[in-house]
Amino acid sequence: MRKLLFESLIRPPLTERPPRVSDAAVDELARALNGVAHRRLGRSLSIRAVDAGSCNGCELEMHALNNAFYDIERFGIRFVASPRHADVLLVTGPVTKNMRDALKRTYDATPNPKWVVALGDCALNGGCFAGSYAVVGGVSEALPVDLHIPGCPPPPIEILKGLLALLEGVNSRAAIARA
Amino acid sequence: MPALTDLILAAEGVDNHLPWPRAVVTSKEWSFAVEQLAEGHWSLLGLWGEPGTVHMALLDEAVWDIGVVSLLCPDGRYPSVGLLHPPALRLERAVADLFGLLPQGAPDTRRWLDHGHWGVSFPLSARVQTAAAAAPPYQFLPVEGESLHQIPVGPVHAGIIEPGHFRFTASGETVVRLEEGLGYTHKGMEGLMAGSDIDHAAKLAGRTSGDSTVAYALAFCRAVEAALGIEVPARAVWLRALMAELERLANHLGDIGAICNDAAFALMHAHCGVLRERVLRASDAAFGHRLMRDRVVPGGVAIDLNDEGTTAIRSLIAEIRQRFPALVELYDNTASLQDRTVATGRLRVELARQYRAGGYVGRASGRDFDARRSLAYPPYDALNFNVPLLQEGDVNARVWIRIHEVEQSLSLVEQILRQLPGGPIRVDFARTGGPHEGMALVEGFRGDILAWLRIGKSGLIERCHLRDPSWFQWPLLEAAIEGNIVADFPLCNKSFNCSYSGHDL
Numbered sequence: 001m002r003k004l005l006f007e008s009l010i011r012p013p014l015t016e017r018p019p020r021v022s023d024a025a026v027d028e029l030a031r032a033l034n035g036v037a038h039r040r041l042g043r044s045l046s047i048r049a050v051d052a053g054s055c056n057g058c059e060l061e062m063h064a065l066n067n068a069f070y071d072i073e074r075f076g077i078r079f080v081a082s083p084r085h086a087d088v089l090l091v092t093g094p095v096t097k098n099m100r101d102a103l104k105r106t107y108d109a110t111p112n113p114k115w116v117v118a119l120g121d122c123a124l125n126g127g128c129f130a131g132s133y134a135v136v137g138g139v140s141e142a143l144p145v146d147l148h149i150p151g152c153p154p155p156p157i158e159i160l161k162g163l164l165a166l167l168e169g170v171n172s173r174a175a176i177a178r179a
Numbered sequence: 180m181p182a183l184t185d186l187i188l189a190a191e192g193v194d195n196h197l198p199w200p201r202a203v204v205t206s207k208e209w210s211f212a213v214e215q216l217a218e219g220h221w222s223l224l225g226l227w228g229e230p231g232t233v234h235m236a237l238l239d240e241a242v243w244d245i246g247v248v249s250l251l252c253p254d255g256r257y258p259s260v261g262l263l264h265p266p267a268l269r270l271e272r273a274v275a276d277l278f279g280l281l282p283q284g285a286p287d288t289r290r291w292l293d294h295g296h297w298g299v300s301f302p303l304s305a306r307v308q309t310a311a312a313a314a315p316p317y318q319f320l321p322v323e324g325e326s327l328h329q330i331p332v333g334p335v336h337a338g339i340i341e342p343g344h345f346r347f348t349a350s351g352e353t354v355v356r357l358e359e360g361l362g363y364t365h366k367g368m369e370g371l372m373a374g375s376d377i378d379h380a381a382k383l384a385g386r387t388s389g390d391s392t393v394a395y396a397l398a399f400c401r402a403v404e405a406a407l408g409i410e411v412p413a414r415a416v417w418l419r420a421l422m423a424e425l426e427r428l429a430n431h432l433g434d435i436g437a438i439c440n441d442a443a444f445a446l447m448h449a450h451c452g453v454l455r456e457r458v459l460r461a462s463d464a465a466f467g468h469r470l471m472r473d474r475v476v477p478g479g480v481a482i483d484l485n486d487e488g489t490t491a492i493r494s495l496i497a498e499i500r501q502r503f504p505a506l507v508e509l510y511d512n513t514a515s516l517q518d519r520t521v522a523t524g525r526l527r528v529e530l531a532r533q534y535r536a537g538g539y540v541g542r543a544s545g546r547d548f549d550a551r552r553s554l555a556y557p558p559y560d561a562l563n564f565n566v567p568l569l570q571e572g573d574v575n576a577r578v579w580i581r582i583h584e585v586e587q588s589l590s591l592v593e594q595i596l597r598q599l600p601g602g603p604i605r606v607d608f609a610r611t612g613g614p615h616e617g618m619a620l621v622e623g624f625r626g627d628i629l630a631w632l633r634i635g636k637s638g639l640i641e642r643c644h645l646r647d648p649s650w651f652q653w654p655l656l657e658a659a660i661e662g663n664i665v666a667d668f669p670l671c672n673k674s675f676n677c678s679y680s681g682h683d684l
Contacts (some may be wrong), residue, residue, distance in 0.1 A: 001509055004446065014453060037354045051363045057389030057470060062339050063433070066461070068454035081337035091580045095239055097296040099342055100336045115591035133302045151447055153389065163198045 012122065014068040044076040045167055048086035052103045052139065053129075054093030058120040058154040062090070064156040077163055083109040088166065091127040091143070092119045092124035095136040107143050115166065120153050128153065183221060183239035186212060187246045191447060196616040197405045201234075201247035209250045210258050212237060217263035222535040223651075225629045226270040226280035227644040230305040233257050234644075236618070236629060238535075243553060243683045245476070247618065247631070252280055257283035265537040266534045266651055270607045277369070279304045290314065292683060294361040312325050322348040322356050324498055330665065337523035341679035345668075353662040357657045364683040372632075372643040377403055377477050377610075380640045382629070385472055387645055388681030391543045393419075393426040394623030395645065395681075396475035398630035401556070402643075403477045406634055408618025409608045415479035417558050422462070422471045422480075423622075424588045425492070428499070429458040430624040431588070433582040434676055438578055440518035450506055457495055464491035479605030489596060496589055500674030507582055520575040526659040528570060537626020537648040539580040540675055550622035562594050572659075577674040590647065610638035623648065625678060647681030 007050035049062055062079075065072040068136045072078070080086055095103060107116070118139040121127040126137040139145050190202035203449050204212070215221040216429065224236035224245065234249045250257050259282035261268035269283040277300035281288075282453035294302070295314025322329075334342035344360035363637050370388060372380045384399035385392045397419055404411055436451025457470040465488030466474050474481050510516065526536070531544035541548060549566040551559040567583035569576040614636040621628050626648025634643030656675045660668055 001446065001513065004450065004505060004509060005188050050335060051341050051364070052679075053366060054341075054390040055386045055392075056341055056678070057386070057392065057472070058391055059339050059341065060433075062556075064452075064456060067456050068449055069453070075477070077337060084334075084408075093364070095299070096366055098294045098365055099334065100296065102342065102363070108337050128386060129366045129368075129371065132371050133297050133299055134365050134367035134370075151388075152472065153470070155463075165681055172441060 001034050011172030012093055015071045015074070019034055045088060045163065046080045047088045047090050047163075048080055048083045048106070050083075050089045050106050052091050052093040052099045052102055052123075052142070053135070054120065054122060058092040058123075061153045061156050061159060062092075062119070070156050070160060072163075074105065075160075075164065075167065077082060081137070084109075084111065085111050086114070088117055088120055088163075090116045090117050091139045091145075092123055093103070094122040094129040094132075095139055095142045097134055097136055100142050103139075103142055111155075116143050117162065117166065118145045118148045119159065119162075122152075124148050124150065130141070151179050159160055183215075183237055183244045183246050184242075187248070188275050190248070193249070193616065195406070195614060196618070197408070198246065199245040199247065199618055201249060201616065202255070204248045204250055206258055207251060207579065209235075209248065211643075212248055212547070213260050213263055214356065216260065216267075221534065223264060224317060224535075224627075224643065224679045225631070225646040225650075226274065227276035227631070228280050228303070229280060229642050230303070231255075231280075232273060235278055236646075237261065237549070240548075245618075245620070247521070249674040254466065255279055256281050256283050261285050261287065266654070267274065268598050269654065270589045270650060276303065277303045279306065287404050289342070289618075291637065292365045294362055302367065303373070305404075305501060317360065318566070319346050319358050319360075324350065327355065328349060332611050334360075343679050346554055347665060347668070349665055351634060352666070354660050354663055354665055354668070356498075356533070357660045357668075359653055359657060361679065362683050366680075366684065368642060368684040369642075371424035374639055374641075376639055377634070380632075380643060381477050382473060383473075385475070385607050385682065388647060388678040389470065389611055389680070390430050391426070391625060391628065391647075391681065392470050392472045393422045393475055393622040393623055394628050395630075396473070397423060398619045398621040398623075398628045398645065399632070399643070400475055400477045401619035401628040401631050402617040403634070404617070405619060406613075406615040406632065407608055409478055409606060410644045411479055412485075412603045413558075414602045415606075417492055417599050418480045418484055418604065419475050419576045420490075420558050420562075421592060421599075422474060424468060424591045424595070425453075425458055425462050425465075426471065427590045427624040428592070429462070432458065434673070435506075435581050435585075436671045437676075438520070438574065438670060439516060439525035442515065442516055443671050444516045446508060447506060447516075450502070453608075454499055454506075455456055457498060457624060461491045464488055471515055473581070473657060479603070481605070483604050484599070485641060491595065492592065496592055497583075499589060503585065510578065510582070513592065517575065517668070518673075519670060520578060521573060522571075523667050524659040524674060526572040526655055530655055530658055531572065534651045536651055536655055538622075538624065538652075539577050539626075540565060540583065540652045540655065541626065543569050543580045545570045548627070550620050550627040551561060556621070558595070558598075562591055564591055574656060574670050574674040612636045612638050613641065625649065625676065626652065640672050645677050645681075645684065649679075649682040 242603040276293035331348040385396040439447035478523040528545040597647040629646040
């Protein structure tokens with residue numbers, strides 16, 4: 001173990017430069033965030049991931065955000081265990097009918113101000129599962145959605161771009177409010 | 180003892196079911212097959228329904244025979260398999276929910292996938308009932324004894340994981356019973372596949388379980404190709420295996436780190452996470468998608484491997500070979516970690532055999548089965564690899580099986596790159612009208628995945644059933660956790676790493 005730890009002292013970090021925030025995501029964000037109480041967030045963002053029926057692909061890429069390459073916590077973004085600690089619900093999947101209640105209850109347990117980010121193609125409109133007897137459809141069928149990050153699944157860098165856009169939107173609005 | 184072949188030959192055979200035979204049996208023959216299962220002579224590969232018919236895929240391990248027996252049940256009833264052979268219980272409950280076919284004498288008739296929210300009952304049966312009756316509250320199995328308490332967990336868990344419900348009954352810190360409640364991610368996959376064209380169904384199959392997207396697409400495509408008699412180009416066959424091994428590598432590396440992380444040993448998690456990410460990036464460079472989704476398609480593969488991709492994979496293998504041994508050594512020499520994994524969550528050899536547990540769950544408990552070797556589908560018949568086997572059945576053994584399989588997969592990837600034949604990567608096939616039936620058994624990272632399908636007169640998928648290895652692993656987790664402390668559940672759970680989405684379908 002000492003050898004591994006020593007190596008990490010002398011090797012450069014694997015962590016990569018932050019991605020440029022995509023303009024489309026900022027635009028979508030600007031529309032979505034209508035300037036309510038963003039000041040309270042400061043420079044941190046706590047995310048509660050909710051799988052509302054995904055195939056688990058989006059979750060795998062969400063996990064990847066925590067690895068040494070993306071190291072999402074350096075942006076002040078972290079995944080939390082309880083909706084009560086969360087600012088953002090990151091929801092995946094074509095919401096299944098069996099998960100709709102649990103998703104709503106998770107949303108209700110999240111304190112205001114809160115945002116919902118729908119992650120992945122299924123979360124937009126059900127994707128290839130749309131029309132099934134067991135599926136509600138996109139996340140917006142169950143909750144008000146503030147931002148959608150497309151992809152099947154979106155690669156970590158795209159998730160990161162979306163989340164940074166969310167943060168930047170929140171912070172710039174807070175700056176405007178302060179000025 | 181009669182062989183499975185004898186039973187199938189004696190019964191009324193079905194034409195165009197490939198590569199293994201299917202026969203329509205009488206209820207007496209059905210019951211005979213159930214007895215063979217209960218006595219451990221045969222293994223249950225799958226049990227699924229269709230309006231008015233129930234099917235059972237069987238494996239005779241003595242001679243490696245596989246066959247499907249089907250029982251017509253016009254009155255909606257059939258003799259229960261689960262009554263004598265418990266591994267069939269949840270499959271029967273799923274068939275009852277979807278098709279309204281009732282297993283006679285089944286000891287457990289509670290709903291399984293249907294939680295009463297669909298708005299329809301028996302959605303895949305001939306008599307779909309709208310405005311479903313309100314579901315009675317789910318009754319967990321009773322537990323009796325002094326000072327027992329229950330801990331309900333889920334369906335929303337405290338991490339980035341799939342939804343499911345766990346009901347623990349504990350005496351102090353010790354778990355006396357765990358009961359699982361699944362079905363939360365049921366997306367109606369089989370309903371969506373019925374009537375869809377082959378390419379669309381292949382896309383759906385690749386989204387059954389996100390971490391096994393290659394394995395599922397492969398199982399589905401092999402079943403289609405068996406049904407239609409399609410000869411896949413050699414290069415495509417080898418590229419498919421290359422993708423399957425990359426998928427296995429990524430998942431095993433992720434799991435090894437995640438299991439250690441659940442024992443609060445974050446260093447392993449960080450290093451394994453780096454290696455996993457490297458695999459995903461190499462896969463992206465080689466096949467244009469980190470998880471290689473939609474890359475295995477009916478008739479071959481969707482994308483060819485170029486020199487750049489080959490270089491990416493070669494340098495990936497070199498890096499893992501360089502870095503992984505130090506991690507294995509770290510795992511092996513850290514007493515605080517071993518203290519958590521050794522003798523924890525022990526799965527008995529007899530149970531693994533009875534439930535025919537696949538993958539690392541079975542192989543850590545002495546079950547020597549790997550579809551890549553036992554059925555030797557190409558190109559594995561031309562490759563050298565070992566199937567690791569341990570008897571301990573604890574968390575530690577499941578970690579070690581993964582470690583050995585990482586080493587085997589590294590060697591397999593190298594062999595494939597060395598021997599990769601040239602030529603076309605996909606063959607067009609005629610959309611002939613059916614009925615054609617096909618079946619395939621493919622080794623995913625989690626265990627063997629079964630795909631069975633029928634292509635109808637119109638050339639569309641008429642019925643498709645995909646069986647995840649987790650169907651036979653989830654119940655074993657309930658057994659393995661018994662007598663362990665609640666705090667060890669994450670370790671047990673992660674070392675099984677059963678699929679929710681693949682199971683719920």
